[in-house]
Amino acid sequence: MSIVDAAGAHRAAEEAAGERVARHWPEGHGLRGWITTVDHKRIGRRYMVTAGVFFTLAGIEALVMRTQLALPEGRVVSPGVYDQLFSLHGTVMIFFFATPMLFGFGNFLLPLMVGTRDMAFPRFNAFGYWVFAAAGLFMFASLLFGVAPNAGWFAYVPLSGERYNPDLNLDVYSLGLLFLGISTTGSGINFIATALKLRAPGMTLSRVPVFVWALVVTSFMVVFALPPLNLANAMLFLDRRFGTKFFVPSGGGDALLWQHLFWLFGHPDVYIIVLPALGIVSAIVPTFSRRPIAAYPVIVLATVATGIISFGVWVHHMFAVGLPQLAMTFFSAASIVITIPAGIQIFSWLGTMLLGRVVLAVPMMWALGFVFVFVLGGVTGVMFAIVPFDQQTTDSYFVVAHFHYVLFGGAVFPIIGGVFYWWPKFTGRRTNVRAGLWSFWLVFAGFNLTFFPMHIAGLLGMPRRVYTFSPGLGWDPWNLLSTVGAYLLAVGLLVTLVTLLHSLRRGAQAPPDPWGGETLEWATSSPPRPHDFAVIPTVYSLHPLWDQLSLDSFGEESRSRLHVLDEGHDVLRTTELDAEPQRSLEMPEDTPIPFVAAFGLLIAFTSLLLGGYFAAIAGAAVFGLALMWWLWPRERPGGSGDGGPAKGGGEGSGEEGGRAGGEREGASA
Amino acid sequence: MSVTRGSKAAESKRRAAPHRRVPPTGRTPAWWGMVLFVTTEGMLFSCLLASYFYIRFSSRGPWPPGGIENPELTKPLVMTALLVSSSLPMLWADWAVRHGRTGQLKGGLALTLLLGATFLGLQGSEYKEKFEMFSWSENVYGSLFYGITGFHGTHVAVGLVMILFTIVAALRGKFSAKRHERVRLVAFYWHFVDAVWVFILFTIYLSPKL
Numbered sequence: 085m086s087i088v089d090a091a092g093a094h095r096a097a098e099e100a101a102g103e104r105v106a107r108h109w110p111e112g113h114g115l116r117g118w119i120t121t122v123d124h125k126r127i128g129r130r131y132m133v134t135a136g137v138f139f140t141l142a143g144i145e146a147l148v149m150r151t152q153l154a155l156p157e158g159r160v161v162s163p164g165v166y167d168q169l170f171s172l173h174g175t176v177m178i179f180f181f182a183t184p185m186l187f188g189f190g191n192f193l194l195p196l197m198v199g200t201r202d203m204a205f206p207r208f209n210a211f212g213y214w215v216f217a218a219a220g221l222f223m224f225a226s227l228l229f230g231v232a233p234n235a236g237w238f239a240y241v242p243l244s245g246e247r248y249n250p251d252l253n254l255d256v257y258s259l260g261l262l263f264l265g266i267s268t269t270g271s272g273i274n275f276i277a278t279a280l281k282l283r284a285p286g287m288t289l290s291r292v293p294v295f296v297w298a299l300v301v302t303s304f305m306v307v308f309a310l311p312p313l314n315l316a317n318a319m320l321f322l323d324r325r326f327g328t329k330f331f332v333p334s335g336g337g338d339a340l341l342w343q344h345l346f347w348l349f350g351h352p353d354v355y356i357i358v359l360p361a362l363g364i365v366s367a368i369v370p371t372f373s374r375r376p377i378a379a380y381p382v383i384v385l386a387t388v389a390t391g392i393i394s395f396g397v398w399v400h401h402m403f404a405v406g407l408p409q410l411a412m413t414f415f416s417a418a419s420i421v422i423t424i425p426a427g428i429q430i431f432s433w434l435g436t437m438l439l440g441r442v443v444l445a446v447p448m449m450w451a452l453g454f455v456f457v458f459v460l461g462g463v464t465g466v467m468f469a470i471v472p473f474d475q476q477t478t479d480s481y482f483v484v485a486h487f488h489y490v491l492f493g494g495a496v497f498p499i500i501g502g503v504f505y506w507w508p509k510f511t512g513r514r515t516n517v518r519a520g521l522w523s524f525w526l527v528f529a530g531f532n533l534t535f536f537p538m539h540i541a542g543l544l545g546m547p548r549r550v551y552t553f554s555p556g557l558g559w560d561p562w563n564l565l566s567t568v569g570a571y572l573l574a575v576g577l578l579v580t581l582v583t584l585l586h587s588l589r590r591g592a593q594a595p596p597d598p599w600g601g602e603t604l605e606w607a608t609s610s611p612p613r614p615h616d617f618a619v620i621p622t623v624y625s626l627h628p629l630w631d632q633l634s635l636d637s638f639g640e641e642s643r644s645r646l647h648v649l650d651e652g653h654d655v656l657r658t659t660e661l662d663a664e665p666q667r668s669l670e671m672p673e674d675t676p677i678p679f680v681a682a683f684g685l686l687i688a689f690t691s692l693l694l695g696g697y698f699a700a701i702a703g704a705a706v707f708g709l710a711l712m713w714w715l716w717p718r719e720r721p722g723g724s725g726d727g728g729p730a731k732g733g734g735e736g737s738g739e740e741g742g743r744a745g746g747e748r749e750g751a752s753a
Numbered sequence: 754m755s756v757t758r759g760s761k762a763a764e765s766k767r768r769a770a771p772h773r774r775v776p777p778t779g780r781t782p783a784w785w786g787m788v789l790f791v792t793t794e795g796m797l798f799s800c801l802l803a804s805y806f807y808i809r810f811s812s813r814g815p816w817p818p819g820g821i822e823n824p825e826l827t828k829p830l831v832m833t834a835l836l837v838s839s840s841l842p843m844l845w846a847d848w849a850v851r852h853g854r855t856g857q858l859k860g861g862l863a864l865t866l867l868l869g870a871t872f873l874g875l876q877g878s879e880y881k882e883k884f885e886m887f888s889w890s891e892n893v894y895g896s897l898f899y900g901i902t903g904f905h906g907t908h909v910a911v912g913l914v915m916i917l918f919t920i921v922a923a924l925r926g927k928f929s930a931k932r933h934e935r936v937r938l939v940a941f942y943w944h945f946v947d948a949v950w951v952f953i954l955f956t957i958y959l960s961p962k963l
Contacts, residue, residue, distance in 0.1 A: 204782035273789040277782040307789055311797035315804070319900070327890035328900065330804070336818050336893035338808050345800060659779050666779050712918060717927040717935060 086636065090597035090606040090629045093638035097607075097619035100642030104650035109201070109615035112674045120674040122206035123614055127213050128192030129510060132503075134217055135185035141224065142176040145169045147574055150534075154567035156555035166551035167234040168253070172227060174237030175257065178353065179264055180220045182495050186360040187271045189502060190299045192510065194275060196605035197293050199284025199623065201616045201655045202671050204277035207678050207714065208270055214682030215267035219260055222689060226256040233257035236549065238350060239320070241331040241342045246324040255324060255693055258317040263689045265314045272306035275299050282655055283663045284604065285647070286623040286634075293603045293626070294377060297384050298363025301391040305352045305359075308395065313349035316342055325695075340405065347398035355394045357491060359387060361498035362429055365451050368498075368505050369433045371601045372448035373440030376627050383432040386425035393422045403471050404478040412471050419469035426462060430455060445599070446520035450501025453528045454493060461489030464539070479549075482542025488535045500527070500580060507584065508594030512610045515591060519583040526576030533569025537562040602627035607638060620647045620656050623663070681710035787938045791945045794908075798949050801904065802956050805897050816961060817894040821887050824898075829958045832875045833950065836909075839868035840947050847940045853930035855923060862920045862936075865943065869913050876906050898957060905953055908946045915939045 087093050112121055121127070149169055152158040161169065191209065195202055203209045226232045231252040235244040244254045279300045283292070319330040320342070329335025331342050370377045377383060399407065399415035433455060442448065464486040468474045477483060500523075507515055541562040546553065553559055597606035606629055608616055621628065621637040628634035641647035646656060646665050654668040688703030809816050817823065846861025880899075889899035919939050922928065928936060 205786060208786075269793055273786055273793075276789055277785040280785055281780070281782045307793045308796050311793055312800045315797055315800045319804075319896075322896070322900070328896035329890065329893040330808075330896050330900070332893070335891075335896075336808070336812055337896070338811055338893075340811075341804055341807055344807070345804070348800070657779075657781070669782070708914075715918075715935075717922055717932070 086632070087639055089635070090601070091595055093607045093621070093629070093635050094596045094609060096639040097617060097621075097642065098609075100619060100639065101648045101650060102613075102618040105615045105618050105648065106613060108650070108653045109613070110673075111614045116676075117674070119679050120676045122202070122210045122672060122674055122678075124191050124195050124203045124206065124209060125612060125614075125616075127209050128188050128190070130213055131184050131188030131191055131216070132510075134213075134220065135181050135188060138176050138220055138224075139181040139185070142173045142181060143574070143577065145173040145176075147570055149173070150567040150570035152552065153563050155564065156553050156560060158552050161551075163551045164234070165230075167549075168227065168230070168232040170549055171233040171236050171239075171257075172223070175233055175261075176220075176223065177491070178237060178357070179261060180216075180223065182357040182491065183268060183353075184216050185499055186299075186302075186357065186495070187268075187275075189364065189499075189506070190275055190360065191271075193506065193605055194278055194296055194299055195282065196509075196608060196612060196616055197296050197603050198279060198282060198287060199604045199617060199621055199628075200278070200282035203274050204282055205274050207672050207675060209274055211678035211681055212267040212270045212274070214679050215270075215685060216264060218682055218686040219264040219267065219689075222263060222686070222693075223256065223260040226253070226260075231256055233260075238346050239342075240346075241320070241323075241339045242333075244320065244342075245331060249324075252693065255321060258321040258324075259689050259693050262314055262317050262321075263685065265310050265317075266685070268306055269310050272303035272310075275303040276307075280660045281657055282669075283658055284620050284623050285656070285658055285663055285665045287658075287663045289661055290381070291623055291626045291628075294366035294380070294383055294387070295360070295363035295603075298359045298366070298387050301387050302356050302359045305356050305391050305394065309349045309352035309356065311349075312345045313353075316345035316349075319345075340402075343402055343405065344398070347401045348395070350401065351398040352391075352394045354490070355390055358494045359390060361454075361495040361502075362387070364498040364502040364505075365433060365454055366429075367603065368447045368451045368501055369436050370440075370627070371505075371599050372443045372445055372451075373436045374443065374600075375436060375440035376602065376630070377432060378435035378439060379428075379432045380626060383429055386428040386432075389425040390422065393418060393425070397422055400469060400474065403474040416469050416471050420466065423462060423466055423469075430459065446515070446517060446524065447501045447505035447599075449521065449524045450497050450504065453524060454497035454501065457489055457493030457497065457528075457531065461486060461493050465490060477542060479547055480542040481538045481546045481548055484548050485535050485538035485542060488538070492531060492535070503584070505599070506605075507587065508598045508610045509605055509608075510611060511588060511591075512594050513587045513591030514594045514598060515583055515587040519579065519586070523576055523580035523583050526579055527573060528576075530569050530571075530573030530576045534566050534573050535569070537565040537569070541566070597629070602630050604628055618642075618648070620649070622647070675714075677710055677714045681707050681714065684708075684710055781934060783934060783938060787941050791941065794945065795949070798905075798952070801901055802952060805901065805956055808893055808897065812893075819887070819892045819894065821891075821894055823961050824958050826958055828875060828879050829954055832872050832879075833954050835868050835875070836872045836947050836950050839865050839872070840944050842868070843940045843943050847933075847936055850923075850928050850933040850936045851930060855926070855928060858928060858936065859920060859923050862916055862923065866913060866916045866920065869909055869916070869943075873906060873909055873913070876902065876909075901953055901957060905946070905949060908949070912939075912943050912946050915942060 087096055111117065111123070148161060149166065152160040152166065191203065223232075229252075233239065233256055234253045235249060235257070239254060239257055242248060244257070279292070279296055319328070322328040323330050323332060323337075329337040331337050331339050333339060366377055366383065396418040397415055399411060400419045403412055403416075433451075444452075464482070468477070468483075468486065503510075504515060504520055507513065541559050542548075544558050544562070546557070546559045546563075553563070594610040596609055598610070599606070604617075604621065604623070605612075607621070619638050619642045621634055622641055624633040624637075625631045637647075645651075646668065649656060649668050652668075653671050653673055655671055657666045657669045658664055659666060684703050684706030686703070688700045688707065691697070691699035691703055812818065842861040842864035844861075846858045846865065849855070849857035849861055883898070887895045887898075889895045916939060919936060922935070
């Protein structure tokens, strides 16, 4: 029996082992199931929906600002409210939309792409979501009380210090970001452990999809870049609340220390946002060019190189603060160098399209639109690497135009493209093609109309973050154009949203593999069942669903215990580099503990904000006790324990390995 | 005599041989989780110490500023000896549980706990002396001193809770030669906390004397 496509592979695997495996992967229902689930797909969807809500709220803030700036002397909101709007807009888009949205994609897709059944630490994953949701609530609730962050998204001291900002605004900022940092760091560690240990047999490092590479590099960047941000925020909070002097010059502190710590995080963070988005493009382009990605090793190396070099460019955000000339030269050079790996990726996609047969489906349109706007954003990026140019344009609307081209163009375009691409996998429905094309062209036009005029307004001297401006400075037409564009962009995004919601109700049922994709996620049903893969395949190439050996493995490996794992809630553990099968690994089942732990933290952070330190300690204690309950070593019901039959063994010598290893091991987090 | 000893060694090698034919089982996801957690924590301490040096070398005048005296060395050196040596019983505990000697596991953990708690106690008394001289809102040196040592002290306290948790689990018979990963992970964290202290000792106590 030869399997011809991904749907056939899925059918063969489900027929051979589906029911045996599904017994051990129950799905919780109702409110209880909703709170206790640890399923990576449900958590991933939840991440995306929540991040989408934050995107909408922060987008509405942007619309209010654009309305204010449509004409000179606008008076829609007061200057104080305007400060909160742009600060919260930036903070939310960067921290609560872009990264969580992409981590939502990662949560849903990474286990599917590497051919396993869950993340390495499923409970930790659920905990990460609850912390993210609680931190977002914490941040947005502040707007209702008029104490939203109001010193810009990078909150420079001394403006953000206690002296100039005595209210709670910046405490919300520092605590909110510290709170969120727990979630982001945890997710990063989870992605790395999953990608290293749970890949399907045969998926050596040279066969890992580019999206997974991008996510792993991003996660490593999170592990190294988030600590400076957390440290800076902790110091800011201590300075403001308890009178320490880290950033206070009169006490010997140094205001520039904040900038260094912040940008040591901040510039890598640009790539933390952009790299997974580029990974989405690297998934879309081959599928719709009908050929594997061109220069795979080079694009992977470029991704890794971007991750490393991004830690050496932070000072280009500080060219105007008066640092030594030599330091600026070094960082200027590094900032120019980092354009090379980005360029390599662009040429890899162009090469793939050139060598393939391009299909202009909706996701591909978004990818093409992305290439166009991202190159424009990249060009202005190179300009900022040149110190004298940067000093002329810093803190002007030219910067605003640049980073919207890079972040909206470089992240939101691929995100929406990715939503259209994987929508059948996420929801089991197909989207309307015409509506999808409308949504693309409207957003594309609205985007350029909004942000391109900002380049010109900036070159004409308009500073960023002004709540209004006087007539006769030559800025009027450009601001009006931007505002018109912003409304067009809003209409485009609304069409996108309606297209998606409409497909949920009326969309056609999606087959497992609607696009003829190359990576493993398309060999699951749409949406995937809780166990994802009834049979773990063996991967023989970079594009397993386009090669016969890997397709056949969905049927053939159903005779192997290691590939079916139908004795419990199990996944397969493989080696880091070569993905040699090691043994089965029992995964934790649904539990409310992550929710309780996150709730404890919410109490702790809220009390800390309001100055109730005993309540804060109580909240932390709830968190600590929940962790202990969580990590207490216990025999699992149905676990085979020490005396049980050896499970790790598949065929031949593997059998012995399993028995020598003794019991089936449980994941610890 | 030497012949018998040689044959004994050969005998024990033969007995060990079947294990060696087993393919290595490799690292677990939990191991990677702990390694990455410690990495990110290490980055945090690096930034903290880098902030110390950044401020120290960008400030003019004497260091420590504001008439604060250079820290005394006797007590910190005793604390260092205690904390660094506490890694040894931890290694012993880890070795013991892998060889099924759960009694020694408990002993090793208890000794580590004792040494760590003594370290914290000494740090408390050190703080008491320092508070009479300066507070953390006095100037940036005070902020850095209490910030760095306090953050590390919190880590020691968390480590002690982890060890206590492991001891309780060991008393309940949760660990065996085949089930011992948690001990290894706790040990990993503890060694990290010990190692960080050496850098803090150098930064806060020794480097002003250079």
